[in-house]
Amino acid sequence: MLRMLLLLLAIWIALVLIRDVLRRRRIRTTSSAPVVTTVCCAHCGVHLPTHRALQHVDGRHYCSPEHARGDG
Numbered sequence: 546m547l548r549m550l551l552l553l554l555a556i557w558i559a560l561v562l563i564r565d566v567l568r569r570r571r572i573r574t575t576s577s578a579p580v581v582t583t584v585c586c587a588h589c590g591v592h593l594p595t596h597r598a599l600q601h602v603d604g605r606h607y608c609s610p611e612h613a614r615g616d617g
């Protein structure tokens with residue numbers, strides 16, 4: 546009977562430890578900062594996130610409509 550209780554206690558401790566490790570791993574993966582890719586303006590050379598850049602038909606990226614037109 547005592548052996549059975551010790552076995553159940555060991556299983557319970559193992560489950561608690563596994564759950565703790567999984568929780569820590571989940572926190573670590575969700576707290577990492579998202580990766581932002583940047584491009585360089587073909588006119589002035591400033592770096593900006595890809596989603597904020599204007600892509601010209603020639604494939605080059607620009608920081609503003611003025612620079613895409615070649616003004617300024």
Ligand SMILES: [Zn+2]
Pocket residue numbers: 586587588589590591607608609612
């Ligand atoms: Zn620019």
